[in-house]
Amino acid sequence: MANKVEIGLGFRKEIADEFFHNENIRPDFVELAPENWVDMGGYWKQVLNQLADKYQITAHGLSLSVGSYEDLDIEFVKKVKLFMDEFNIQIYSEHLSFAKTQNAHLYDLLPIPFKQESIDHVADRIKQVQDIIQRQLVIENVSYYTSLEPEMSEAEFVTEIVEKAGCKLLLDVNNVYVNSFNHNYDAYGFIDKMPMESVSYIHMAGHKKVSDDLIIDTHGESIIDEVYKLFDYTTSKLSGVPVLLERDFNFDDISDLQIEMESLKKICKKNWL
Amino acid sequence: MNNSDKKYYTAEELQNAIGSFVRSGDRIGIKNTKEKGFLKYRELIFNNIAGAMNIAFPISKSIIPDDLWEEMLQSFFTNHKAKTNFVWELPKEFVEYCKSEDYAKNLKLPFLNDLLNFEWMEMEIFNMKDIEHPAFVGSGNIETDILVVNPEHSLQVYDYPVHKIDIERPKIEKVKSFIVSYRHSETKDAEFVSLSFLDALLFEKITVDELAIKDALHIIEEEIQQEIPEELKQKSTQFFTKLLENNLFLGFKS
Numbered sequence: 001m002a003n004k005v006e007i008g009l010g011f012r013k014e015i016a017d018e019f020f021h022n023e024n025i026r027p028d029f030v031e032l033a034p035e036n037w038v039d040m041g042g043y044w045k046q047v048l049n050q051l052a053d054k055y056q057i058t059a060h061g062l063s064l065s066v067g068s069y070e071d072l073d074i075e076f077v078k079k080v081k082l083f084m085d086e087f088n089i090q091i092y093s094e095h096l097s098f099a100k101t102q103n104a105h106l107y108d109l110l111p112i113p114f115k116q117e118s119i120d121h122v123a124d125r126i127k128q129v130q131d132i133i134q135r136q137l138v139i140e141n142v143s144y145y146t147s148l149e150p151e152m153s154e155a156e157f158v159t160e161i162v163e164k165a166g167c168k169l170l171l172d173v174n175n176v177y178v179n180s181f182n183h184n185y186d187a188y189g190f191i192d193k194m195p196m197e198s199v200s201y202i203h204m205a206g207h208k209k210v211s212d213d214l215i216i217d218t219h220g221e222s223i224i225d226e227v228y229k230l231f232d233y234t235t236s237k238l239s240g241v242p243v244l245l246e247r248d249f250n251f252d253d254i255s256d257l258q259i260e261m262e263s264l265k266k267i268c269k270k271n272w273l
Numbered sequence: 274m275n276n277s278d279k280k281y282y283t284a285e286e287l288q289n290a291i292g293s294f295v296r297s298g299d300r301i302g303i304k305n306t307k308e309k310g311f312l313k314y315r316e317l318i319f320n321n322i323a324g325a326m327n328i329a330f331p332i333s334k335s336i337i338p339d340d341l342w343e344e345m346l347q348s349f350f351t352n353h354k355a356k357t358n359f360v361w362e363l364p365k366e367f368v369e370y371c372k373s374e375d376y377a378k379n380l381k382l383p384f385l386n387d388l389l390n391f392e393w394m395e396m397e398i399f400n401m402k403d404i405e406h407p408a409f410v411g412s413g414n415i416e417t418d419i420l421v422v423n424p425e426h427s428l429q430v431y432d433y434p435v436h437k438i439d440i441e442r443p444k445i446e447k448v449k450s451f452i453v454s455y456r457h458s459e460t461k462d463a464e465f466v467s468l469s470f471l472d473a474l475l476f477e478k479i480t481v482d483e484l485a486i487k488d489a490l491h492i493i494e495e496e497i498q499q500e501i502p503e504e505l506k507q508k509s510t511q512f513f514t515k516l517l518e519n520n521l522f523l524g525f526k527s
């Protein structure tokens with residue numbers, strides 16, 4: 001279904017009730033981080049069962065660490081695979097980042113140096129994951145606040161990894177905006193360089209400008225107009241991929257999230273139908 | 274060490290350098306990078322980890338002076354290599370870390386290890402993987418039928434009665450304490466009960482050796498070579514009746 005318009009919302013424990021009892025929150029699907037749900041029983045397992053009954057779920061991982069130099073955590077990937085099977089999850093996305101160094105988890109997404117050797121290393125690891133989960137991994141361009149001795153541009157780096165690993169791309173449009181601001185490049189030019197045929201998922205979110213030269217990718221604010229514009233441009237070059245609204249905190253006015261989902265839907269419909 | 278002139282060549286070295294900086298705060302010089310960016314990561318990651326600990330250990334946090342608690346978290350962040358993929362499980366590693374650093378002794382809070390463990394157990398019991406419930410029947414004779422325990426439980430033995438701690442006056446005497454934490458099978462809440470020494474012995478005999486209360490009491494009498502006063506036996510029987518009502522026991526063996 002090439003022209004299907006589906007707008008999802010990140011599922012978080014803080015607002016779990018809204019997904020079941022709030023008529024004003026109507027995502028077409030939900031996304032969750034397996035790290036917050038795998039191996040969990042009791043109350044949250046019940047909630048997860050109900051969630052899977054009501055919505056299609058996508059998995060968006062945090063700790064795979066495709067950029068790391070420790071061995072890939074095979075046991076963990078196998079757990080994710082079982083989790084996907086149990087809850088009928090088709091899409092597993094992860095970040096183009098490292099979240100572990102010297103065998104220590106950092107629980108955050110750090111930027112991989114844009115180097116040729118990184119491309120080879122990361123592509124191998126993505127392939128290893130794909131063998132276990134028996135499908136293509138969907139890899140996301142991350143926001144980053146510092147780059148490490150880059151040998152090439154971010155756009156070249158992302159494109160080459162997708163090509164070499166044979167994976168899909170999760171294009172986070174807000175991240176493109178945030179990075180273009182923090183690292184002084186043209187966001188539209190970046191989108192133009194992305195391998196659009198490999199894009200199978202989109203993220204949208206709000207961010208926070210903390211100083212004249214720094215934006216933090218908070219996932220805590222509303223989407224700004226300029227990011228909507230960039231989204232419009234991006235979706236005009238694509239068709240029928242799921243779009244996910246990320247919001248990690250600031251849930252004071254939950255109905256704003258529905259308004260944002262509707263705005264996104266409108267743009268997709270304009271470009272795709 | 275000032276290594277601002279050091280040149281990094283491999284991606285692995287760069288990643289290790291940024292990881293070390295993030296965890297320790299020791300400055301490293303990497304050309305073409307913004308220091309501000311590094312600092313942001315350090316701040317975000319520390320806050321994330323500290324937040325998880327503050328939620329897991331509200332009692333310990335309120336007893337330990339703020340600056341010392343902060344120091345413990347910083348030390349954990351810098352020196353401990355977090356193993357779990359799941360942030361919610363990280364407090365368990367903090368309990369172990371505090372034990373290995375002997376904070377209980379250093380902070381003159383001898384009950385600290387017990388308290389941290391007690392607080393962690395509540396979280397673990399609430400979140401842990403489901404365990405399939407065995408078959409049972411709802412009615413039976415409390416003295417002569419075998420009770421079926423809720424498998425989602427954990428018996429802990431502490432040197433201090435940390436479940437009774439008063440955060441305003443956190444001085445407690447050393448007294449062996451037996452706590453069973455469990456997950457209520459209907460509400461899914463994490464509950465705990467404190468057991469007397471005799472009840473803890475009984476609990477073991479009932480749950481591990483699968484004995485009825487009457488037989489268990491008899492065996493305990495043989496083991497301690499002493500008769501248990503009838504009054505105490507009655508009290509224990511009543512106590513286990515209450516545990517059955519409160520879902521630590523599900524019913525009786527069919």
Ligand SMILES: [Fe+2]
Nearest residue numbers: 140172203246
């Ligand atoms: Fe994202």
